[in-house]
Amino acid sequence: MSKRVIIIGNGVAGFTAAATIREHDSETEIILMTRETERFYNRMMLSKALSSEELLDDIYMETDSWYEEHRVTTMLACDVIRIEAKEKSIVFQDLSVPKEKQSNKKMKYDALIYALGAQAFCPDIPGMNQRGVGVLRSIEDAKRAQEQLKEAKHVVVIGGGILGLEMAWQCKAAGKQVSVVEAADRLMEKQLDEEGSTFLQHLLHDEGINVYCGRTVMELVMGQDTARVSGMVIADKVETTIEHEQAVLEEDRAMQQSIPCDMVLVACGITLNTKVALDSGLAVKKGVVVDEKMNTSVEGIFACGDCAESKEEGVGHGLWGEAKAMGETAGKNVVSYLKGENQTAIYHEDRVAFYFKALDTVLFSIGQIEVREESLNEWAIEKGITHQECRDASAGTYEKYYYHKDELIGAILIGVPDKIPEVNERIGVLK
Ligand SMILES: Cc1cc2nc3c(=O)[nH]c(=O)nc-3n(C[C@H](O)[C@H](O)[C@H](O)COP(=O)(O)OP(=O)(O)OC[C@H]3O[C@@H](n4cnc5c(N)ncnc54)[C@H](O)[C@@H]3O)c2cc1C
Incomplete structure (x- = not known):
C-alpha cells in the first residue's frame, strides 16, 4: 500500500513541498490541506490587486489540471485543529458544510508537513x-x-x-x-x-x-x-x-x-500560525522549531515557511523565497524519511534581499546594513566597516554601500535598478 503525506497549509511552502515530493517520488499519496477556499496563488500580488481588480483572476500559480497530473489532492476549506502524533493522524473540520453539521474528522498520515504560515498582526x-x-x-x-x-x-x-x-x-x-x-x-x-x-x-x-x-x-x-x-x-x-x-x-x-x-x-507585521503546533505538543518558540533539515521536535513531522523557526537561523524574514526554499528542503527530506534513507537536503538562509517596486522607482536592500545610526560608529569601528554614499535628489537616486575591508557586505539602492544584478553578484557575508 502506498504511503501518505499530509501537508497542512497550501501557501508557497506547502505547495513547493508537494511539488518536490512528487518530483522525487511517484508513489506516495499527497494531500494538501488548507483553510482557504482557493488553490495555491501568489500572495505577493494581493497588494497590486488594490488598484487592478482583474489581477485576482490571474493570481493562481498552477492550473487545475496540474493537481490532477501530479496526483496531488487538495482539500480546501479544511481547518486543521490538532495533530495526534502518537497515532499519526490530524484532526480537522470541513468548513464547507453548514456550521451545525461541522464535526471533528480524522485522517492518518505516514509523514506530515506543517506549513501553516502566518496571519496579519x-x-x-x-x-x-x-x-x-x-x-x-x-x-x-x-x-x-x-x-x-x-x-x-x-x-x-x-x-x-x-x-x-x-x-x-x-x-x-x-x-x-x-x-x-x-x-x-x-x-x-x-x-x-x-x-x-x-x-x-x-x-x-x-x-x-x-x-x-x-x-x-x-x-x-x-x-x-x-x-x-x-x-x-x-x-x-x-x-x-x-x-x-x-x-x-x-x-x-x-x-x-x-x-x-x-x-x-x-500592515503591522505578521503573527506566526503556531497554535496547532503548540496544542499538539511540538516544540515552539516564536515559530515551530525545526533543524536544518526541517524536522520538528516530533519524528515524522516536518515544518517549513513563515511559521518555522530554524534552530540555527531563528525565525525567517517572512519572505516568499525563504518559504519556498524551506518547502523544497522539507519535500526532499520527507521522501528520504519515507524510504528509511538518510535525509540529505539542508536549508541555509540565503542572503536576505528586499525589493520594493512602487512610487515609480525600485528600492533594493541587501546584506548587512547597520540601520541604527546611533550605534553605527561603534559597530563599524569594532567590525572594521566603512561605507560610501552617493545621492542625487533631482534624479531620485540614492546608493549606499557597506564594506568590510574591501568586500561589499551590504547595499541600499533607490532608483538604480540597473545596478542590482552587479550588487547581487558581488555581495559577500561578514566573516
Ligand atoms: C500582500 C503581501 C505582499 C507580499 N509581498 C512580498 C514580496 O514582495 N516579497 C516577498 O519575499 N514576500 C512577500 N510577502 C510575504 C510572502 O507572501 C510570504 O512570506 C509567503 O507567502 C509565506 O508562505 P507560507 O507558505 O509560509 O505561508 P502562507 O502563505 O501564509 O500559507 C499558509 C496557509 O496555511 C493556511 N492555514 C493557516 N492555519 C490553518 C489551519 N489551522 N488549518 C488549515 N489551514 C491553515 C492559511 O490559510 C494559508 O493558506 C507578501 C505577503 C503579503 C500578504
Missing part, C-alpha cells in the same frame, strides 16, 4: 472591528478591500514597512487620498538607514502621500451616519511608565491629532 486599537478597516493576507481580504476601496476617498495605512508602503502606493494608483502612519521614527526601519528613509519619505511626499512617523494610533472613530470608520486619532509616541502615567496621559491628550478617513488598512 492586528494591534489592539479601539475601533478596529468596524467596517472599512482591514488587513491584506488572503484573496478574501483583497476582495473585501477592493469593495471598500470603491466607496473610499481617504485611506490611511497603519505601518510604514514594505507592505504598508506598497498598499499605500496601490491605493494612490486607485485615485485615493492616502496617508501612512508609522510608530517608528522612520519608514522601512528594517531595510533602510536614516538617510534612505528620509529620501523615501520625500518621494512619497512628492507623490502626495502624507506620512506621519513616530506616531501611535490611539483609536479609530466610527462615522455616525455611514456605519464605517470616519477617522483616526494619533498621538506622538511617548515612553510610558506607571509613575508618570497620569502626566503622560495629560501630555498625550495635548499631542493628539485627528486624521479624517473612510478606510484603514493595517
Whole structure:
C-alpha cells in the first residue's frame, strides 16, 4: 500500500513541498490541506490587486489540471485543529458544510508537513472591528478591500514597512487620498538607514502621500451616519511608565491629532500560525522549531515557511523565497524519511534581499546594513566597516554601500535598478 503525506497549509511552502515530493517520488499519496477556499496563488500580488481588480483572476500559480497530473489532492476549506502524533493522524473540520453539521474528522498520515504560515498582526486599537478597516493576507481580504476601496476617498495605512508602503502606493494608483502612519521614527526601519528613509519619505511626499512617523494610533472613530470608520486619532509616541502615567496621559491628550478617513488598512507585521503546533505538543518558540533539515521536535513531522523557526537561523524574514526554499528542503527530506534513507537536503538562509517596486522607482536592500545610526560608529569601528554614499535628489537616486575591508557586505539602492544584478553578484557575508 502506498504511503501518505499530509501537508497542512497550501501557501508557497506547502505547495513547493508537494511539488518536490512528487518530483522525487511517484508513489506516495499527497494531500494538501488548507483553510482557504482557493488553490495555491501568489500572495505577493494581493497588494497590486488594490488598484487592478482583474489581477485576482490571474493570481493562481498552477492550473487545475496540474493537481490532477501530479496526483496531488487538495482539500480546501479544511481547518486543521490538532495533530495526534502518537497515532499519526490530524484532526480537522470541513468548513464547507453548514456550521451545525461541522464535526471533528480524522485522517492518518505516514509523514506530515506543517506549513501553516502566518496571519496579519492586528494591534489592539479601539475601533478596529468596524467596517472599512482591514488587513491584506488572503484573496478574501483583497476582495473585501477592493469593495471598500470603491466607496473610499481617504485611506490611511497603519505601518510604514514594505507592505504598508506598497498598499499605500496601490491605493494612490486607485485615485485615493492616502496617508501612512508609522510608530517608528522612520519608514522601512528594517531595510533602510536614516538617510534612505528620509529620501523615501520625500518621494512619497512628492507623490502626495502624507506620512506621519513616530506616531501611535490611539483609536479609530466610527462615522455616525455611514456605519464605517470616519477617522483616526494619533498621538506622538511617548515612553510610558506607571509613575508618570497620569502626566503622560495629560501630555498625550495635548499631542493628539485627528486624521479624517473612510478606510484603514493595517500592515503591522505578521503573527506566526503556531497554535496547532503548540496544542499538539511540538516544540515552539516564536515559530515551530525545526533543524536544518526541517524536522520538528516530533519524528515524522516536518515544518517549513513563515511559521518555522530554524534552530540555527531563528525565525525567517517572512519572505516568499525563504518559504519556498524551506518547502523544497522539507519535500526532499520527507521522501528520504519515507524510504528509511538518510535525509540529505539542508536549508541555509540565503542572503536576505528586499525589493520594493512602487512610487515609480525600485528600492533594493541587501546584506548587512547597520540601520541604527546611533550605534553605527561603534559597530563599524569594532567590525572594521566603512561605507560610501552617493545621492542625487533631482534624479531620485540614492546608493549606499557597506564594506568590510574591501568586500561589499551590504547595499541600499533607490532608483538604480540597473545596478542590482552587479550588487547581487558581488555581495559577500561578514566573516
Ligand atoms: C500582500 C503581501 C505582499 C507580499 N509581498 C512580498 C514580496 O514582495 N516579497 C516577498 O519575499 N514576500 C512577500 N510577502 C510575504 C510572502 O507572501 C510570504 O512570506 C509567503 O507567502 C509565506 O508562505 P507560507 O507558505 O509560509 O505561508 P502562507 O502563505 O501564509 O500559507 C499558509 C496557509 O496555511 C493556511 N492555514 C493557516 N492555519 C490553518 C489551519 N489551522 N488549518 C488549515 N489551514 C491553515 C492559511 O490559510 C494559508 O493558506 C507578501 C505577503 C503579503 C500578504
